[in-house]
Amino acid sequence: MSDTATVENATPKVEAKLIPIYIMGKMYEVPETLTIMKAMEYAGYKYVRGAGCRGGVCGACATVYRKPGDYHIRVGLACQTVVEPDMYLTQIPFYPANRAKYDWEQIKGECEEVYEAYPELFRCLACNACTKVCPMEIPVMDYVSAIKRGDIEKANELSFDCIQCGLCSTRCMAEMAQYHIAQMVRRIHGRFHTPQSKHCEEQVAAIKDGYYDDALAELKALGTMDPTTYEETPGIKKLIELYQAREGEPHTAEEFWTPESDYALLKSNGK
Amino acid sequence: MKLGYYPGCTLKTKAINLEVSAVKSLEALGVEVEELERWNCCGAVYSLADDDLVHLLAPVRDLIRAKDQGLDKVMTLCSMCYNTIARANLLMRKDEEKRDAINNFLEEETDYFGEVDVVHYLQFVRDDIGWDKVAAAVKNPLKDLKVGPYYGCTLTKPGEIKIDDSIEPVSFKNLIEAIGAEYVAYPDAETCCGSYQIIGNPEAALKTTATIVESAEKRGADALILSCPLCEYNIGRRQADVRGLREGLEPLPVFYFTQLLAIALGLDIDTLHLDRNMPEAQKLLEDKGILATA
Amino acid sequence: MLVTERTIDREFVERMLEVSGQPFKQCMQCGTCSVVCPMQESTQLTPRQVMHHLQWGQKEALMNTNTPWICASCHTCEVRCPRGIDVPKLMEALRLQILRENKNFVEPFQIDKEQLKEAPQLAFVSSFRKHTS
Incomplete structure (x- = not known):
């Protein structure tokens, strides 16, 4: 690709070609540069539920599609995947899945507790359909296998990027909800198998003690958006300004970085 | 030659006492194993239906992992894994039509044509090391210990993958003699322990297990050795329930054969996870002076 | 066992x-x-009786006996059969006749919690393979 093309593509307004896509069986012509989510909005769909974060991390817009002449089921997050000509698609914002109830206070951090909550995981046939359908390219079959053999560490590591979209469970021959099982494993891992962070405990204690109450009240006093017009009030503009000016760890920070503001840094050294 | 090792679902937790004693014993006998880097549960039972391929995917996938890792031989410790993977391997070697269907379905994996050999630990020790060599390496012969073999089903049946005679196997007898213990013959060494029925029909499983325990005790066995974590659960850790079914049954300690092998080879007993066996197991070794009393 | 033209399910x-x-x-x-x-000790029909019922196409009796569900697939019968018949494969075929209608013999979520904690993983893997659809 030539440099000129790149520059042209980077300009805010481009003359995009219209391509046909099929949403739930009906054909729409949409600009080829759009993501599936924007293409659906372009086609006239309005997201009341299932739009999610629009940033590729929340898992609310899992989409399955096929291309003509290809038997594979393809997947992607609607907010991240760019449309292709003649793709036919539907979004799966929710799929019923067994989510076990367990008393977190009683959990001791053993793999057997996962088996108690989700015995169906032993029905896995290693068909690998879950891995093939994962939009985050997580080796789902492998983490189920790790859970089966009691390797919580490995299951945590392999499933860490899961965004809980649930597509794995739509394809499971053993009818399990892999992502809920993995979530329980990651919770166990986080609580029992990783070192506890001391400053986190200090922060939580400070929140409980009311260290941030005044600051929070100040922010709250800025008001909300106009509930009927969704217009930004001066208070909201101020809120955005504060948010954008907040102190965060710079991308180029050294290994040890300390915030300077009072609120970012809990003054455990002189609160 | 690199000896590949496939652990199986139970070996890293519930049957760690089998894994550690087996791997350490092999090391003591001069053999290093290379564990599969990536593996999944084999499914534990081989599908017996001719029109069912889906249950073959799991064991075939493990064989593919072994091939990808450049291994030409893969060993299992669990009898059920051996049975399932060895039979899947045989099918991939012999049934072209099914092999093609499976390879075709597993499109994301390397094609597999049965290149890897599948062996069980007991078979490997017998054929590749030899009982003479084992006997010569014994530092701590288990004198005065009367041991009965328990073969179970999946090592010797069906005939197509048996590692020993289906009706009169001798491998455990040879092992028991090699480690200096006294061999006890009894009629139910190949009687099924009830296997997976312990979940669906526990009473039926415990009844057949009671027959095994009674039969071995009548012939004077102090202990049984076996190679399968499910047999160990049914006969060993569920033995209190088994004894409840019949009058006059005494506790009969159950060991993985590799644990007694490891003790005889003089390995550190503390690393053998004897606490994972039924409680009477450790006590028997203390009573016999094999294990120092704590 | 009553055998008439009507009772044989070919x-x-x-x-x-x-x-x-x-x-x-x-x-x-x-x-x-x-x-x-x-x-x-636990089966209603012996394997020989199962074979006999099979030969005479007695589907109903076979669908209602516990024998295929008690069978542990140990292959003891298979290695001794003088006719070389793999009886466990027939037991599997009988189980599948029911399991393939999406009926379970064992319900994973009804298993005793204590047993889920105690029993080895391969007990569940094998049980669910043989006894769930």
């Missing part, structure tokens, strides 16, 4: 032959399988 016989691949019509009713069966 389609069932063909299905069992196809799924198991076993020539059960060759069974000569010697009863060796029944004698060596370790689960005989």
Whole structure:
């Protein structure tokens, strides 16, 4: 690709070609540069539920599609995947899945507790359909296998990027909800198998003690958006300004970085 | 030659006492194993239906992992894994039509044509090391210990993958003699322990297990050795329930054969996870002076 | 066992032959399988009786006996059968006749919690493979 093309593509307004896509069986012509989510909005769909974060991390817009002449089921997050000509698609914002109830206070951090909550995981046939359908390219079959053999560490590591979209469970021959099982494993891992962070405990204690109450009240006093017009009030503009000016760890920070503001840094050294 | 090792679902937790004693014993006998880097549960039972391929995917996938890792031989410790993977391997070697269907379905994996050999630990020790060599390496012969073999089903049946005679196997007898213990013959060494029925029909499983325990005790066995974590659960850790079914049954300690092998080879007993066996197991070794009393 | 033209389910016989691949019509009713069966105390029909019912296409009786569900697939009968019939494969075919209708014999979520904690993983893997759809 030539440099000129790149520059042209980077300009805010481009003359995009219209391509046909099929949403739930009906054909729409949409600009080829759009993501599936924007293409659906372009086609006239309005997201009341299932739009999610629009940033590729929340898992609310899992989409399955096929291309003509290809038997594979393809997947992607609607907010991240760019449309292709003649793709036919539907979004799966929710799929019923067994989510076990367990008393977190009683959990001791053993793999057997996962088996108690989700015995169906032993029905896995290693068909690998879950891995093939994962939009985050997580080796789902492998983490189920790790859970089966009691390797919580490995299951945590392999499933860490899961965004809980649930597509794995739509394809499971053993009818399990892999992502809920993995979530329980990651919770166990986080609580029992990783070192506890001391400053986190200090922060939580400070929140409980009311260290941030005044600051929070100040922010709250800025008001909300106009509930009927969704217009930004001066208070909201101020809120955005504060948010954008907040102190965060710079991308180029050294290994040890300390915030300077009072609120970012809990003054455990002189609160 | 690199000896590949496939652990199986139970070996890293519930049957760690089998894994550690087996791997350490092999090391003591001069053999290093290379564990599969990536593996999944084999499914534990081989599908017996001719029109069912889906249950073959799991064991075939493990064989593919072994091939990808450049291994030409893969060993299992669990009898059920051996049975399932060895039979899947045989099918991939012999049934072209099914092999093609499976390879075709597993499109994301390397094609597999049965290149890897599948062996069980007991078979490997017998054929590749030899009982003479084992006997010569014994530092701590288990004198005065009367041991009965328990073969179970999946090592010797069906005939197509048996590692020993289906009706009169001798491998455990040879092992028991090699480690200096006294061999006890009894009629139910190949009687099924009830296997997976312990979940669906526990009473039926415990009844057949009671027959095994009674039969071995009548012939004077102090202990049984076996190679399968499910047999160990049914006969060993569920033995209190088994004894409840019949009058006059005494506790009969159950060991993985590799644990007694490891003790005889003089390995550190503390690393053998004897606490994972039924409680009477450790006590028997203390009573016999094999294990120092704590 | 009452056998009339109406009680013989020929389609069932063909299905069992196809799924198991076993020539059960060759069974000569010697009863060796029944004698060596370790689960005989708990089964309603002996393996020999199962073979007999199969030969006569007695689907209903076979769908209502506990024998295939008690069978532990140990293959003791198979290695001793003088006709070389793989009886466990027939038991599997009988189980699948029911399991493939999406019916479970074991319900994973009804298993005793204590057992889920105690039993080894392969007990559940094997049980669910043989007893769930």
